[in-house]
Each structure stands twice: as structure tokens, then as C-alpha cells.
Amino acid sequence: MSDTEETPDPQASDETPINSPEVEAAIEKTEEPEIAGEMEAADEAVASDDSIAEGEQQLEDAESAQLAVTDEPEPSNGKGFVATDGAVLGKDFVIPGVGPGDNDPYKWHTGPKQVTTNNAIEIVDVVKQFGRTRILNGLNLGLPDDQISMVLGPSGTGKSVLIKHIVGLLYPDHGDVIVKGDSVPDLSDDDLFEMRKKFGLLFQDGALFGSMNIFDNVAFPLRQHTDKGEDEIEHICERRLREVGLGEAHFKMPNELSGGMRKRAGFARALVLDPEIVMFDEPDSGLDPVRTALLCELIKEVHAESGGCYMVISHDLGTARRIADFIAVLWKGRIVESGPKDELFESDNEFVHQFLQADVVGPLAMD
Ligand SMILES: Nc1ncnc2c1ncn2[C@@H]1O[C@H](COP(=O)(O)OP(=O)(O)OP(=O)(O)O)[C@@H](O)[C@H]1O
Ligand SMILES: [Mg+2]
Numbered sequence: 001m002s003d004t005e006e007t008p009d010p011q012a013s014d015e016t017p018i019n020s021p022e023v024e025a026a027i028e029k030t031e032e033p034e035i036a037g038e039m040e041a042a043d044e045a046v047a048s049d050d051s052i053a054e055g056e057q058q059l060e061d062a063e064s065a066q067l068a069v070t071d072e073p074e075p076s077n078g079k080g081f082v083a084t085d086g087a088v089l090g091k092d093f094v095i096p097g098v099g100p101g102d103n104d105p106y107k108w109h110t111g112p113k114q115v116t117t118n119n120a121i122e123i124v125d126v127v128k129q130f131g132r133t134r135i136l137n138g139l140n141l142g143l144p145d146d147q148i149s150m151v152l153g154p155s156g157t158g159k160s161v162l163i164k165h166i167v168g169l170l171y172p173d174h175g176d177v178i179v180k181g182d183s184v185p186d187l188s189d190d191d192l193f194e195m196r197k198k199f200g201l202l203f204q205d206g207a208l209f210g211s212m213n214i215f216d217n218v219a220f221p222l223r224q225h226t227d228k229g230e231d232e233i234e235h236i237c238e239r240r241l242r243e244v245g246l247g248e249a250h251f252k253m254p255n256e257l258s259g260g261m262r263k264r265a266g267f268a269r270a271l272v273l274d275p276e277i278v279m280f281d282e283p284d285s286g287l288d289p290v291r292t293a294l295l296c297e298l299i300k301e302v303h304a305e306s307g308g309c310y311m312v313i314s315h316d317l318g319t320a321r322r323i324a325d326f327i328a329v330l331w332k333g334r335i336v337e338s339g340p341k342d343e344l345f346e347s348d349n350e351f352v353h354q355f356l357q358a359d360v361v362g363p364l365a366m367d
Contacts, residue, residue: 080100080101080103081102081103081104081105083127083134083137083138084125084127084138084174085127085174087134089102089105092132093129093132093133093134094132094133094134095133095134095135095137095332095333096133096135096156096157096332097154097156097157097331097332098332105332106332106334108331108336108349108350108351108352108363109331109332109334109335109336109337110336110337110349111140111335111337111338112142112335112337112338112339113337113338113339113340113343113344113347114339114340114343115142116142116143116144116326118144118145118146119142119143119144119145120143120144120145120179120180120276120277120308120309121141121142121143121166121177121178121179121180121277121309121311122141122142122143122176122177122178123139123140123141123142123162123165123166123175123176123177123178124140124175124176124177124178125138125139125140125174125175125176126138126139126140126165126172126174126175126176126177127139127172127173127174127175128158128161128165128170128172128173129173134333135157135158135161135333136158136161136162136165136172136333136334137332137333137334138175138333138334139158139162139175139330139333139334139335140334140335141328141335141338142338143309143311143326143328144309144325144326145308145309146307146308146309147309147310147325147326148299148300148303148310148312148323148324148325148326149309149310149311149312149324149325149326149327149328150311150312150313150314150319150320150323150324150326150327150328150341151311151312151313151327151328151329151330152313152314152315152320152327152328152329152330152355152356153329153330153331153355154331154355154364155315157330157331157332157333158330158333159281159313159330160281160313162330163201163279163281163311163313165177165184166179166184166279166311167184167196167199167201167279168184168185168187168192168195168196171185172185179195179198179277180195180198180276180277182195197225197273197275198275198276198277199275199277199278199279200269200270200271200273200275200277200278200279201270201278201279201281202263202266202267202270202278202279202280202281202283203266203281207266208254208262208265208266208269209254210253210254210255212253212254213250213251213252213253214241214246214249214250214251214252214253214254214257214265215237215241215250215251217254217265217269218237218240218241218265218268218269218272219233219234219237219272220269221269221272221273222236222237222272222273225273226273236272237250237268237272238250240268240269240271240272241265241268243268243271243298243302244264244265244267244268244298245264245298246261246264246265246268249261249265259286259287260287260288260291260295263283263287263295264295264298267283267295267298267299267302271302271306274306275308276308276309277308277309277310277311278303278308278309278310278311279310279311279312279313280299280310280311280312280313280314281313282313282314282315283295283299283312283314283319284296284314284316284319285314285315289318292316292318292319293318293322296319296322296323297322299312299323300322300323312324317356317358320341320356321341321345324341325340325341326338326339326340326341327339327340327341327344327345327356329344329351329352329355329356331351331355331364336349336351336352337349337352344356350362350363351363351364
């Protein structure tokens with residue numbers, strides 16, 4: 001993960017709010033050179049005009065791209081695993097956790113348990129490669145509206161990369177990301193900026209501006225993106241801060257708060273624009289079990305009141321049991337299985353079973 005992309009103020013926190021000018025500026029500064037650098041570093045087969053033209057052709061025909069995913073046979077035909085874009089595993093790209101000679105890396109990937117129809121977010125055949133390393137390799141996932149979805153998966157499998165595609169901080173090399181009917185990679189900068197107002201984002205450390213007190217942090221999106229007067233802003237912020245138990249902390253600076261309080265303040269800020277979609281990247285990391293449970297309760301309560309599509313990334317199985325309506329398990333660049341929580345916890349898929357039971361025996365090993 002690149003620091004410059006998301007850490008304009010390293011003293012303040014790991015991340016900054018998605019709509020902040022810092023993030024917008026950082027994207028402008030870093031995204032293109034990073035992509036240019038990646039392309040230079042990429043293997044010839046990936047960066048060649050041929051493969052780019054092939055990718056564009058597939059993008060032009062969304063229908064055939066989708067068919068290619070679902071019906072994709074990916075035969076080994078003697079030369080190793082071949083991806084949908086014709087790139088060969090081990091020769092043209094590598095996938096973390098997949099051996100270069102693995103002819104059948106998706107043998108545990110059984111797909112959706114239940115196809116959801118009312119999806120707020122659709123990820124369609126997304127491929128994303130950094131240099132030779134392919135992180136997402138034809139990922140398909142629908143996240144249902146009005147539910148709390150959880151994406152689980154081993155460390156380094158691309159969960160945060162996935163969130164960044166949804167909010168338009170990263171663009172897919174191939175495939176599409178559709179949010180509320182709009183294709184994110186096709187949006188103009190202005191439209192993307194507008195779309196981001198639909199999002200609330202809570203990053204790992206709350207991502208507060210270190211130089212602003214808690215109230216100003218929470219008020220920031222309202223001052224930035226609305227023409228509401230200060231009285232109304234104060235009313236909204238007070239309500240949100242009270243909801244997260246920080247009614248008395250308005251004038252505290254972020255470095256005066258505990259990690260849990262910073263996360264709650266980040267949550268309050270993520271909610272002030274009444275977002276239709278809220279994303280949490282490991283809201284529970286670094287919290288003790290009781291505070292994790294309390295944060296889960298809070299997420300559930302706010303969701304019950306406001307609705308919308310919530311997507312939570314976490315390693316914590318307790319969090320999954322407590323708050324998830326829908327679970328998707330990501331591994332080797334694709335969703336192994338997705339579906340309602342109870343079905344996934346009872347899945348007989350070997351990998352899903354191992355992961356959700358934290359079992360040492362199964363397809364996932366330490367390497
Ligand atoms: N901008 C980038 N440039 C190059 N590689 C990247 C970039 N962003 C992510 N990666 C790589 O992509 C892989 C997946 O990263 P990601 O942060 O999405 O993992 P994760 O599933 O969120 O892991 P964790 O559970 O540890 O947070 C990692 O190997 C990471 O190094
Ligand atoms: Mg992550």
C-alpha cells in the first residue's frame with residue numbers, strides 16, 4: 001500500500017477522509033505516475049499493446065466479459081493456468097499464495113451460495129495487477145443493498161484494494177465496478193466526486209485530521225460538500241457524536257483520544273452526509289474484545305436506523321457472527337463463496353469451512 005496515496009498527514013492517522021482535498025490532491029499526484037511505473041515494471045506480456053488492446057476489446061462487450069467469467073474453463077492445456085485475458089500464471093503474472101505451476105487454483109471457488117438481486121455494488125470480472133503481481137483475477141461480487149456485508153479473507157489478498165476500486169481510488173485493469181448503477185471507472189472526475197458523497201468511509205485508525213479537534217473533524221464533510229449553515233452543521237455533528245458516545249469530546253484533539261474513541265469519531269464523520277453506502281476497513285483492529293463488541297452494536301444500531309449498504313472488512317470471526325447479514329470470502333483474487341451469513345458459517349466448502357472455523361487443517365497453510 002502506498003503511503004503517499006493515503007497518508008497526507010502521517011502524524012494524524014493512517015488515512016484521510018475520502019472526500020478531503022488532501023486525498024483528491026494525493027490521487028492526482030500519485031495515481032498516474034504509480035500506474036506509469038507499474039506499467040514500466042510490468043512484464044512484457046502484461047504491458048504489451050496486444051494485451052491492452054485485448055483488454056479494451058473485452059471491456060467494450062460487457063456481456064461477453066461476464067460470460068467469460070462465469071463459463072470460463074481456464075484449461076491448463078499443458079502450459080499452466082491461463083486467465084481470462086490469456087495471461088499465463090507463472091509466466092505472465094503471479095498471484096500471492098498460488099504456486100506458479102498450479103493448474104487449478106480455483107478448485108475451491110464455488111461462487112455465490114445465493115445470487116442476490118438487489119445489489120448496491122456489483123464487481124464484474126475485475127482484474128488488478130501491480131507489476132507482475134495480480135491481486136484481483138476476475139473477481140465477481142454483488143453486495144446487497146440494505147444489508148451489512150462482510151468481506152473476509154487472508155491477509156494480503158486484496159480486501160483493501162477492493163474497497164479502493166469501489167470508491168474510485170484505484171481503477172481495474174479489466175472489468176467493471178458498478179455502484180448504484182454507475183460504472184465507477186467510466187465516471188468523469190466531477191461525477192466521481194459527486195458519487196463519493198454517497199459514501200461514508202471508516203479507515204483503520206479513524207483517519208482523523210490531527211490538526212483539527214473532534215468536532216471540526218466530524219463537521220469537515222458538511223463544510224466541504226454542503227452549503228448548510230453552521231447552526232445546522234452543529235446540530236448534525238452533535239447528534240452523530242452523541243450517537244457514538246463522544247458527546248463530551250467535541251474539543252479534544254485526536255491524539256488525546258484512545259484508539260477506540262478515534263474509531264468512533266471516524267464513524268461519526270463517516271455518517272454525517274447520510275451516506276447510502278458505508279465502508280469499514282477493519283473497524284475492529286486494535287480494539288479490545290469489549291470495545292469491539294460495543295462498536296459492532298453501534299454499527300448494527302446505526303444501520304437499523306439508517307439502512308443502506310454497509311461493507312465491513314475484518315479478520316474477526318466474532319465481528320462476522322455479530323453483525324454480518326451477508327459474507328463473501330476472498331482468496332487468490334476471487335470470491336471463494338458468498339451468501340447469507342448462516343449459510344457461509346455452515347458451508348461444506350473446505351476453504352470457507354477452514355477460514356470461518358479458524359481451523360489449522362485445510363487448504364490454507366502458513367506460506
Ligand atoms: N498501490 C499499490 N501498489 C503495489 N502493490 C499494492 C498496492 N496496494 C496494494 N498492493 C498489494 O496488494 C496486495 C493486497 O493488499 P491489500 O492491502 O488489499 O491486502 P488486504 O487483503 O487488505 O490485507 P490485510 O488483511 O493485511 O489488510 C498486497 O500484496 C499489497 O502489497
Ligand atoms: Mg487491508
